[in-house]
Structures are given as C-alpha cells and as structure tokens.
Amino acid sequence: MAKVKLPDGKLLDVPDGTTIGEIAQKIGAGLAKAAIAAHIQGRTVDLSTPVKGEVDLRILTTKDPESIEIQRHSCAHVMAEAICRLWPSTKLVYGPTVRDGFYYDIDLDEPVRPEDFERIEAEMNKIVTADSPMKRIEVSRQQALQKVAGDPYKTDNIQRATGDVISFYSHGDGFADLCRGPHVPSTGKVGFFKIMSVAGAYWHGDASQKMLQRVYGTCWPTKKDLQDHLDRIEEAKKRDHRIIGRQLDLFSFHDEGPGFAFLHPKGMIVWNAIIEFWRKVHDRYGYSEIKTPIILNEALWHRSGHWDHYKENMYFTTVDEVNYAIKPMNCPGGLLVYNTHKHSYREFPMRVAELGLVHRYEASGQMHGLVRVRQFTQDDAHIFCMPEQIESEIIGVIELVQELYGAFGFKDYHIELSTKPAKHIGSDEIWEIATNALAGALKHKGLAYQINEGDGAFYGPKIDFHIEDCLKRSWQLGTIQLDFSMPERFELVYTAPDNTEKTPVMIHRAILGSLERFLGILLEHYAGNLPLWLSPEHARVMPISEKTNEFAERLVVRIKQAGLRSSLDASSDKIGAKIVRAHADKVPYMLVVGPKEAEADSVSARIRGGQDSKIVSVQQWIEMTKNKIAEKAMDLAI
RNA sequence: GCCAACGUAGCUCAACGGUAGAGCACCGGUUUUGUAAACCGGCGGCUGAGGGUUCGAUUCCCUCCGUUGGCUCCA
Incomplete structure (x- = not known):
C-alpha cells in the first residue's frame, strides 16, 4: 500500500501502482475532470504516474498557475501533430512554452502562411475533440536514438538531454514526439488557443545553420482568458510609440534615411525638456559636459580597438583621400580631450558627460521605430578615477540612474550584469577585478540582477538596465561599463599622490541610453499622455x-x-x-x-x-x- | 543580413484582371456655437520603384527599396 499525503494534510492509503489520475477520481469526479498534472515530492509529473511508498501529492487543476505552462506545452504538441497531418514531410525540431503561449520550430520546405492558420487550428480542434490520451513512453537512451534514427533534430535533442531515461509522448494514432513532459492527460485538456504568427528562426539560434519556421501560438485555460489576451494585444498596439509619434506629430521616418529619425517641432519640445532636466541633475552629481566631433580619422579607431571589434557596425567616409569613421561611440573622442593636459589624482573622480550623436550600422531587419535606429544620441559620460574609487563611483551612477528613472515614472526595470565575451581585449585578471567591482556595487545597493555570461562589451564587463515596451519586448536603456583597456591604449595617465604616473580607471556610462529609444519607451509608458x-x-x-x-x-x-x-x-x-x-x-x-x-x-x-x-x-x-x-x-x- | 507578410490621397482603409473610392485632415463658404465630432462645396493619386505576362495590371509573375512580426545582433 502507498501512503499519499494531500495538501490539506489528509492521508490516503491506495494500493502501490495506483496512478495519480485514479487517486484524483477517488477524491472526487470534479477534481478528476479539472486535473492537469500533479506535484509529487516537489516534481511536476503526469497524472498517469503511479505512486508507491510515502508521497506528498498535490493535484494541479486548471486553477493552478503552474498548469497553464503544461497546457501550453501540450498545446504545442497538438499543433505539431496538426502541422504534420497537413504537411506530412514536416520535421519537428523544438517546441517550448514562452510568455503567453508556445512555439514550435519546424523544418518544412513549403512556407507556412498566415492564411494556413485557420486550417491548422481546425486540425488542432479535431485532435482536441478526439480527446485521446497523451501517453508517456519511457525508453533507454539507446532505444530512443534508434527510434529517431535519421532525424538530425531529434537525435540532437536526445544528445542534449540528461539522464538515462528518454521519454516520448504519443497521442495515439501514430503521432509521437520526443519530450521530457509532463503533459495534460488527454488532448482535450490543452485549453483555448490561437495560432498567432510564423517567423524564421535559426537552428540553435545560429545564423550559419538552416533557417527553420517558427509557428507561434497562444493558449489559455478558458475562452475568456484567450479573448482577454487578444484584447490586451489590441490595446497594446494603441500604445505603440510609432503610432503615437505620428498622431501627436512628434517625429517621422522616411525612405530616404532608414533608421534615422526626423524630430518634428513638438518632438523637439519633449526632447529639450528631457535634456534640460538631465543637465540639471548631472550638474548636481558633479559632472562636466563636453562635445566631440562625429567624424574622426580612421587611425583613432584602430587605436581604440573599434576597428578590430566593431567595424561591421561602423560607417566610413573619405575626405581628401584620408579615411574617416563616423563615430559609433563617444569614448575615443573623450580620451583625446582627457589627454589635452596633465591630470592629478586630486581631480578624481573626474566625471565628463557628453550628449553624443553616434551612428551604428544595423542590419535592415533590426530597425524598430525610435527604439532601434542607426543614428542616436547617447547620454554618455566617462568617469576617470583611481581603482579604489571604482565601487563608490558605480554606486553613485546607480543612484543617478534611480533618480532619473524615478523622475520619468519608471519603476519596472531589470538589471543585468554581463561578463567577458569571447571577443575581448584585456587580461582575465583585469576582467575579474572589474566584474567583481560591478557586482559589489549592485550588492551594496541591494539590487537584484541577472548574470549574462559572455555578454560584456569587448573592452569590459557591464551593468545594463532594461525596460519593456508595449509589446513586452525588453530594451536596454542605461549601461555602466568598466574599462581598464582603453586608458592603456590611449596612454592615459594621472599623477598619483606618490608623484608617480599611473593609468586611470575609466567607467563608461549612459543612463537614458539612447535619447531616441528613451523617447519611444516614454511614449509607450504613458500611452502618449506625457506628464x-x-x-x-x-x-x-x-x-x-x-x-x-x-x-x-x-x-x-x-x-x-x-x-x-x-x-x-x-x-x-x-x-x-x-x-x-x-x-x-x-x-x-x-x-x-x-x-x-x-x-x-x-x-x-x-x-x-x-x-x-x-x-x-x-x-x-x-x-x-x-x-x-x-x-x-x-x-x-x- | 535571414524567413514570412505588407506597401493605394497627409492619416485610416475600400476597389471578381476592365475608367482608382470613402471617412478624417486640408482649402472655401454657411453657421456664432457652452464641454468627447454642425452643414455644404472643393482640392488631393505615375496605386513604393523598375521590369515582365495580358487587348487591358492596384490586382498575376520577377528584381529592388521600405515597413511590420520574428531569428541573429545590439543602446
């Protein structure tokens, strides 16, 4: 006999091997009907899982927030089966859940078109109506590899899976897909869904790999939840800064300059109001301000390392047979200003701001209104300091970030700490010191952050501040980047208290990030109803x-x-x-x-x-x- | 850049392969108005660009440009 402990503390004795589904039935027909999956010993499992010994059991119903994840995942399988029925040559690749729904990557030579969505949904409805059980089949890794022999995607998935037992899920009628599970007990329990879009996606996100088709769907426990979600999307579209920008006559884009925003008189009023406030706060935080040229000799960019690490994103021009680059960043220009005279440790920390206009080449498919452009104004600053001043300077920048974001009404942003990328300059030791200083400052301010392994700039690790747009896409605003490399390349020095020349530490930071992007996010945040x-x-x-x-x-x-x-x-x-x-x-x-x-x-x-x-x-x-x-x-x- | 879709008047959208329309905006007139749209009239288009199929193309096909949604990349 198995001893089952229910969430209310009640104990239930059932014969060993009784499935969770059967236990649910025993507790009540209503529960059995609403059951999606179960938590057992802290793991989420199928209702078909048999129990044995002493177990803590919690049955998940459509009311539990965890169960929608399972429904969405199962829904992805139902969609996969529907697509395979319509296009038998489909090879399934990978079908996870995402926010509000799921997608399935498929390899199919014929393109799936939006007008096919109805057919897919109709086929899915047939599968759902059949309400056939989703059966878990466990096999050894060896057997699994045999089962999928000839399918490079599933073979790859198995090779990436951990453990010796590999599971498949079948809906009956011959359809089975490799999957870790758990799933809803039968196809009738996947909830209410709609196919939303189809897009290309590289296998493993690697642009050198084959482009697959990614079919997106949304899925909800009730019809009303689905409708509410669709309504929310409609509402969100009205907040789109590109629409608001046109309605309020703030800015425009033209074919003559893709990715280059034209600001109209009303847009400039908002722009100037932002800058006026920004200058006032920066002055209070002890910043001075400079302005450096947009076009600078190519040699500068060789020296800075941009030529080797950032060339693909830069614009170039030639004047009088001399090669120039259009600046993608403000730092090299700022360093030339630093080197116009000698500096003492007494000047440190030296905080030099610049509202710098930069140009970065973005591939055509990347542009998005004001939030992803090819020309933008960074609210940049470079702080020169001694190593022992790093942490307090970073803390100061974080406080400035909080003050500025707060004034604009932004409270929901998340922080990421990015570490050493594969393509980088500087020693491992320097990278470690820099990364620890950034993490130390965040901990000091008690801020939660996520680590992005290998996502740092080529010259140093960074802290990024991210915020979401109306379509829930996350955009980076502020960034704090530590740089031990650039000062060396430009032979920056200061006279230390012991009268020796030392290399200063440099902190790059932008708070609003790109003023263009910030304006776009601001418009969406307020749905155009600006403060x-x-x-x-x-x-x-x-x-x-x-x-x-x-x-x-x-x-x-x-x-x-x-x-x-x-x-x-x-x-x-x-x-x-x-x-x-x-x-x-x-x-x-x-x-x-x-x-x-x-x-x-x-x-x-x-x-x-x-x-x-x-x-x-x-x-x-x-x-x-x-x-x-x-x-x-x-x-x-x- | 890659995959897919889209591109018609300033804006939002119509138009089975057969003379491109509507509403709003704009201009003129009537009305002189009390809190979420008064009325009448007018102007407005190389249907993104270029090529092809056809007696005839906004419509079908190709190339390019741009936009949108993703992927990759990034502020």
Missing part, C-alpha cells in the same frame, strides 16, 4: 465662439509670458469638436473660454481624460500649472 512637464503643449485655449477669440488670443500670450506652452483653437468648430481634437492631441489642460470667462478673467479648465470642468481664475491656473511643472507632478487635478 505635464514633458507635454509639448501644456494647455489649449478653446474659445466657445469667435466672440471670445480676442480674449483667447491674449490668454495664449499671457500663458507664454508665464513660461508655459499653449496653443489656440480658433476654428469655427463647436466646442465639442475642439475638445475631441484636444483629446486626440493628448493636451493635459483644455481651457474653454466664453463671454463669462472673459468677463471674470477665468477659464473653464478641463483635464485630459476627464469629463468635468472647473472654473478657475487665469492667475490661479497659471500658478498651479507652474507649480506642477516645477514638482514634475504626475497628477493633473486642479
């Missing part, structure tokens, strides 16, 4: 009729004199239409004025997104708005 201090237009003055146009015109002038931004909607439209337009432009304050307001020198103020209006004096509104801007207030309430 007051960043809004291109603080208020729009809207006269009820032409009778009040004159008062309205004077009001716009007074608002400008107060240092605020407003525009006038003097069109012959009725007030309702003006309000609609102001909302479309996401203007924070709508100042409606008619004869009554003109008489009392007041405005009927409406807040973006709201329904009601409030009468306040012009003076009051100006004071309040100025205060809110000074405080960078998020709340528009009057």
